[in-house]
Amino acid sequence: MGVQERRDREKNRRRDDIIRVTRGMILERGVDGFALQDVANALDLSKGTLYLSFSGKDELLRAILIDAGTEFLEYLAARAASSDSGLDAILRMGRGYFEFYNNQEDAFVLFGLMDHFAPEFPFVLPVTEDGLPSVFVGLVRGCLDRGVADGSLDPTLDPEGMTLNIVFMATSLVDKVSKIPRNIRAGMDVGAVIGHAFGLLARAVANPAIPRNLIDRSFEPGARVDLTPYWRNEQ
Amino acid sequence: MGVQERRDREKNRRRDDIIRVTRGMILERGVDGFALQDVANALDLSKGTLYLSFSGKDELLRAILIDAGTEFLEYLAARAASSDSGLDAILRMGRGYFEFYNNQEDAFVLFGLMDHFAPEFPFVLPVTEDGLPSVFVGLVRGCLDRGVADGSLDPTLDPEGMTLNIVFMATSLVDKVSKIPRNIRAGMDVGAVIGHAFGLLARAVANPAIPRNLIDRSFEPGARVDLTPYWRNEQ
């Protein structure tokens, strides 16, 4: 009993070690920039040992990238869920993007590599695949639909088209950041860039009755701005 | 002399052939999806001959991607040059993005691969490298400075920070598009998505006195909207 348990723990630890080292190599040298031999060496393992935890390089990469993607999307979904209007959900997701980058830079970057690794599942596609893409697309679409219904978003909005645009832009930013070499990234305020971009998006979809500067302000860290009066009046 | 000249012409033609074929292969199969042998075969050349025009695969790829980048940036620079205000320059560049994609999709896509291939020259960096990046950065910066000076842009704008943001977002979109597989791209109105994104950017930087819907309208194909009255009044 204890033996089995310990073995599982060891196995998980091994798996985690491999993932950790590989994550680092992906971030450092890119998906094609390292060999399994490198991973094995870094862990003082033989190459064959890696195959006990993963069926091959493919699965290893997928595991890492999908993990990162899932982590990211779950974070965003949680943010959106705790909102009280469609606009609020959009704003929260936007801030989430920003905050997630600052806290989990690596996962954010890895998330951006998904398309490179699995271009057959581009996140911009509104197609229903049995994978993560639809999660993000569905997430954004849900916020827009909700916002149009509750009046917090521009009533003339085309939810379907705008979903595509937002997803496209959001994932573009992620992709972009994922390809900036670490050392250069360190010298940039990437978080601020991302925040700005989402500020723009919010302004584009909000109910026009809401003063734009309030939207901008709501993106400032720790801000607590109540926008409801503006659009509730309109209803 | 005539002999020398002809030799040079031949050499250039050879070089162009190689570039042309390789471009196609990059677009079709990706940067890592083809071998030099494929290029040689397609041109009925021997593999070794390629090394007479390029010092290796690396240089070949660089040449192609930088060509594409140059072509793209020159197009944008020409658009910006023929403007009569900073805002107009921004709008022209935005429309240029849109139009260039529709007319020169390939170059647009290849431009987007630059970062993937040469991440040491990311376009987002405002640093002055001896390469293209500074061209784009300088281009955008010039428009913003001009617009702030002539009143067509938001006077409260921080030109340096906003340059970074715009370049970042613009190149993000390009990168993103460059990674969508051709067949999927064909089913999307990518041009429209790009157009939307730049519409948002323009709204963000324009002088607030200008009605937003006029800015939007100015992005419609073939539009001729005169925005000058609004900001000239303000001055």
Next chain:
Amino acid sequence: MGVQERRDREKNRRRDDIIRVTRGMILERGVDGFALQDVANALDLSKGTLYLSFSGKDELLRAILIDAGTEFLEYLAARAASSDSGLDAILRMGRGYFEFYNNQEDAFVLFGLMDHFAPEFPFVLPVTEDGLPSVFVGLVRGCLDRGVADGSLDPTLDPEGMTLNIVFMATSLVDKVSKIPRNIRAGMDVGAVIGHAFGLLARAVANPAIPRNLIDRSFEPGARVDLTPYWRNEQ
């Protein structure tokens, strides 16, 4: 003692399980088509456990193939033993071949793989090795000697040379059948082909005074033909 006994029984059962599963895999995928891991998985054992019963893959395969060979040869030996003349013994062994194939196709096929796996003990060799070969060779040789002595076989026969020929041809057929993929084998009347071949052999070695058609007839299933009058007369 009881404990020891039970342990032995368990050990034998384990060994038999391994052999059974491996047999199936050999027949299904060929000698090189499976890994020890597959065997272990099929039995819910660990790979290492297999080494408690067998010193390695080699010994395991040997055991299986030799088992199959032994089973086959014992069957033939029993058939030959219950005969009342050399010719009868040959005929019985021939029919035995045929019948064994129909009843124990798998063992027959595995028997044929012996040479492939252990070509150093080819069954055709009349040499006395410390293995099975000599059993078959001795079996056939015994029948021929007996038949020459009792007059049922062609008196001009060279027992030594003919033994070689018969063993060679008989094992050739077995080998051949063992390499026909199962699905194709299912569509052929392999038993009939084998029966024909042995009919030919019997005709070749019988006392010429015996009408050939009677020999043929004696190969028909369930036939009871008394050939003794013909050669007894001759004596």
Next chain:
Amino acid sequence: MGVQERRDREKNRRRDDIIRVTRGMILERGVDGFALQDVANALDLSKGTLYLSFSGKDELLRAILIDAGTEFLEYLAARAASSDSGLDAILRMGRGYFEFYNNQEDAFVLFGLMDHFAPEFPFVLPVTEDGLPSVFVGLVRGCLDRGVADGSLDPTLDPEGMTLNIVFMATSLVDKVSKIPRNIRAGMDVGAVIGHAFGLLARAVANPAIPRNLIDRSFEPGARVDLTPYWRNEQ
């Protein structure tokens, strides 16, 4: 001109070298008993160089085995073609088997490996594949049909069934021989064994009016026996 020619010659020589060495290794150690590295080493080449002549191990093996098979079948076809009756054709092919073995032992042996290597084309199948199998099957079938028509073969013969039997037996012998290790083979009169087997086959299919001993005699090396009177009388 001369350059191209010489290059081709060199290339062919290289290819032939590889084939020669590989043939030896197949005969010595079996199809699975050697690695491309061994071949490369034996020729003082790098492993990669082999890929200039063959697309992989598969193609190399196929080339060798199919070459051997073609050579063998063409030899037999030529023998059969120069016959003056169905029986004669059978006898000639039989002697051809025998002679080919003595003269071209290696090709004979390699021919026998075809099934092992490409079991999807077993020679025993009368199916019409676009490959060698049908050649041999068709060859034998043609002889039988001819012999039944001209009276030299047993008129009660079932050509279709007998074709299968003969092909089966003939290829069985080839297979068998191909698996005997070279050193052991050297101590056996394999040619004689093969000759005997075909003698039996001939006796089985010949017109019964022909004395069997004459058939036997016709298999002796250099024999010139006219069997026509016997079956011509019957007609």
Next chain:
DNA sequence: GATGAATGAGGGTTCATTCAT
């Protein structure tokens, strides 16, 4: 006795690059 993680040698294949011709 049983486990299964770990090994490590080896296999086939690809490809950018070199260099004698």
Next chain:
DNA sequence: GATGAATGAACCCTCATTCAT
């Protein structure tokens, strides 16, 4: 200048076997 044969390092992957637990 042009060739293309040759290289050799790398890469991913498989698997029989060992051994500490």
